[in-house]
Amino acid sequence: xxxxxxxxxxxxxxxxxxxxxxxxxxxxxxxxxxxxxxxxxxxxxxxxxxxxxxxxxxxxxxxxxxxxxxxxxxxxxxxxxxxxxxxxxxxxxxxxxxxxxxxxxxxxxxxxxxxxxxxxxxxxxxxxxxxxxxxxxxxxxxxxxxxxxxxxxxxxxxxxxxxxxxxxxxxxxxxxxxxxxxxxxxxxxxxxxxxxxxxxxxxxxxxxxxxxxxxxxxxxxxxxxxxxxxxxxxxxxxxxxxxxxxxxxxxxxxxxxxxxxxxxxxxxxxxxxxxxxxxxxxxxxxxxxxxxxxxxxxxxxxxxxxxxxxxxxxxxxxxxxxxxxxxxxxxxxxxxxxxxxxxxxxxxxxxxxxxxxxxxxxxxxxxxxxxxxxxxxxxxxxxxxxxxxxxxxxxxxxxxxxxxxxxxxxxxxxxxxxxxxxxxxxxxxxxxxxxxxxxxxxxxxxxxxxxxxxxxxxxxxxx
Numbered sequence: 001x002x003x004x005x006x007x008x009x010x011x012x013x014x015x016x017x018x019x020x021x022x023x024x025x026x027x028x029x030x031x032x033x034x035x036x037x038x039x040x041x042x043x044x045x046x047x048x049x050x051x052x053x054x055x056x057x058x059x060x061x062x063x064x065x066x067x068x069x070x071x072x073x074x075x076x077x078x079x080x081x082x083x084x085x086x087x088x089x090x091x092x093x094x095x096x097x098x099x100x101x102x103x104x105x106x107x108x109x110x111x112x113x114x115x116x117x118x119x120x121x122x123x124x125x126x127x128x129x130x131x132x133x134x135x136x137x138x139x140x141x142x143x144x145x146x147x148x149x150x151x152x153x154x155x156x157x158x159x160x161x162x163x164x165x166x167x168x169x170x171x172x173x174x175x176x177x178x179x180x181x182x183x184x185x186x187x188x189x190x191x192x193x194x195x196x197x198x199x200x201x202x203x204x205x206x207x208x209x210x211x212x213x214x215x216x217x218x219x220x221x222x223x224x225x226x227x228x229x230x231x232x233x234x235x236x237x238x239x240x241x242x243x244x245x246x247x248x249x250x251x252x253x254x255x256x257x258x259x260x261x262x263x264x265x266x267x268x269x270x271x272x273x274x275x276x277x278x279x280x281x282x283x284x285x286x287x288x289x290x291x292x293x294x295x296x297x298x299x300x301x302x303x304x305x306x307x308x309x310x311x312x313x314x315x316x317x318x319x320x321x322x323x324x325x326x327x328x329x330x331x332x333x334x335x336x337x338x339x340x341x342x343x344x345x346x347x348x349x350x351x352x353x354x355x356x357x358x359x360x361x362x363x364x365x366x367x368x369x370x371x372x373x374x375x376x377x378x379x380x381x382x383x384x385x386x387x388x389x390x391x392x393x394x395x396x397x398x399x400x401x402x403x404x405x406x407x408x409x410x411x412x413x414x415x416x417x418x419x420x421x422x423x424x425x426x427x428x429x430x431x432x433x434x435x436x437x438x439x440x441x442x443x444x445x446x447x448x449x450x451x452x453x454x455x456x457x458x459x460x461x462x463x
Contacts, residue, residue, distance in 0.1 A: 001044070001068050001125065003092055004052050005138075007080035008072050012121045012142050017099050018177045019170070020192040020242040023261045026274045027289035029094045030301035031318040031417050035427050035440025036456030044462040046082035049075035060456075068127040084462040085434035089410045092436070093429045095320040096274075096291055096299035098266045099238060102200050104174035110146025120144065132156065146173050160185070175201055186251050192244030199238035199265050237264040237273075255282050284309040297322040318417035322410050323430070422446050423453075436460040 009016055016022055038060035046052045054068040081087045113120060120142035127136050134156040141149045148170045155163035164185040171178045178193040240261045247254035258281075263274040272293040279286055284307050291301035298321050305314040412430025422445035429438045442454040 001052070001054050001070055001127075003080065003087075004044075004046070004070055004072075004076065005123070005125065006091075007076045008074070008121075008123050008140070011072075011074045011076060011079040013103060013145065014142070014148060015100055015103055015172065015174075018102065018172055018174070018194060018196070019179060020194050020244055020259065023194070023240060023242055023259045024276050024278065024287075024289060025094075026096055026263075026291045027276065027301050027303050030096065030291055030299060030320055030415070031289075031303050031316050033415055033417075033425070033427055035425055035442055035454060036438050036458040037454050038456050040456065040458040042458065042460040044082075044460065046077065046463075049077045052076075052082075064130060064132070066127055066129045068125070070126075071124040072121070073123070074121045082462055083434075084431070084436050084460060087431075087436070087462065089413065089429070089431060093413050095413065095415070096272070096293050096301075098272055099263050101265070102174040102196065102238075103172075105146050105172075107146075107173050110171070110173050111144050113144050132158075134158075147171055181246075187249035188246055189249060190244060190246030192242065194240050194242035197239040197241070199236060201238055235264060235270065236268040237262055255280070257281075283307070297324070314420060316417055316419040318415065318425075320413055320415045323412045323414070324410055434461060436462070 006016070017025075038058060040056065040058035042054065042056050044052065044054040050072050052070040052072075054070075055065070056068070057063070057065040080091070122142065123138070123140040125138040129135070134154070136155075137151075137153045139151040143149065150168040150170070152166045152168075153163065161184070164183060166181065166183045166185075169180045174196075176193060176195045178191070181190045181192075182188065240263075241259070242261075243256065243258045245254070245256040257278060259276060259278040261274065261276040264270070264272050266272075274289075274291045276289050277287070286306045286308065287303065289301065289303040291299065293299045298319065300317075300319050302317045303315070307313070412428060415425075415427040415429075417425045424443040424445065425440070426443070427438065427440040429436070431437070436459070438456075438458040438460075440454070440456055441452055443451050444453050445451060447453075
C-alpha cells in the first residue's frame, strides 16, 4: 500500500523529498530496514483505477493479519505498475534514491486552487488489524498545488484514551516547505520546515531562445551548465537546512532539532552521495550519516549517533547490492559507440549532433564509456568546439541515462548492516516469476549459542 500511496503523490505532483521528515531517509533505508519475522503472505490488487485492496496473513507464534482499502480521486494506473511480475524493484525496494528535481512554485499562486475550484485530489486509506481489532486511517486532501492536509488516526483499546489523531498542514513552494502538526497524544503542537540552497534551488528558469541557431545553442549551453554538465566545476548538489520545534500542552514539555543535508542531483555526472547531520540541543544528541552510490549496483552507508551528555555512541554501517536478471545482463565489456548513444535522442537533436566532427564524436564516446565504468576520462587529442560541446555532451549523457534506465532489469537486492553491538541484519528482496519475496534475519554475534534472533519470509503478489 505504501507503493500505491507514493503513486498518488506522483500523480498529483507532490514532492515527498522536500520535507523535514525525509532528510535522513536514504541512510534509514540502507541502515534501518525492517526484516520479516515468521511467515507472511500479502495479496494486493488495483481493482479499479481509483480503488486498491490488500490482504495480509502472518504467523509469528499466533496467526494474525490485516485488511487494507485505499481510494484515490485521481486514476493511478498510469503512474505505477500494479502487476508484481513487471513491477520495477527499484521503486518498491527503497534504498539509495537520488533526489528529484524541485517543483518551483510562486508562493501566492501555490495557494490558489487548480481550475478555480477547491475540489482537489484526495486519498482515503484504512487498515484493520486482526485479531487485535486495531484500526489505522489516513486522509490526504490537496487544496492547491502547494497546500496539502493530512489526517492520521489510530484506534485501539491498548492505547491511552483509546487511540490518537495527528493532523498535518503542508505548504511547499520548492525553495522552502513548512509543515504544521497537531496531535491529540499529549496535546502536541509543532512546526517544522526546510529551506533549499544551491543546485536546482538557485538555478533560474532558462530564458526562451531568441530564435535561430545562435539562440538554440545559447539555450542548450545554459541547460548544460545548470544541469551539471562538463562545464560545471565541483560537485553539483543541493543543500537543505531544516528544523522543528514542538510543545506538549498537557505535559508542559517541548523540544527542538536542527538538520542539514547535502545530496547530489541526478544530473551530476560524478559519484552520487548524500550526507546529513542532525542536532538535538536539549537532549544532547548528534547524528551524522553518509551514503554513497559506489557503483551502478552497489550503495554504501554509515551512521554515527553520539550524546554529548552521557558520551554514549552507536555506530553502524550497511550496504545494498543489486542483482541483475540473468536473461537481461548486459555485456559490461562492450564498447559504447556514439551511434549507440545517439539512438534514443530526439530526431532534431540527432541531426544537430551529426554535423559534429567524427573525431570529436569518438572522443565523447570514450568519455561516456569512462563515466559508465567510474573512471577518469581517457586522454585524447580531440578538442570539442566550444560552441556545441556543452549542448551535445548534455544530450549524450541524457541519452545514456535514459537507455540504461530502460534496459536495466534487476532480479533482486541484498541489504546488510552491522553495528558496534555486533548485531547483523540481512535482507534479500527479489522476484520469482510473479511472486515478490523478502527473506530476512537478525544475527547477534554476542550470543553464539543462539545467534539467529529473528528469521522470516514474506511473499507478495499484486495484480
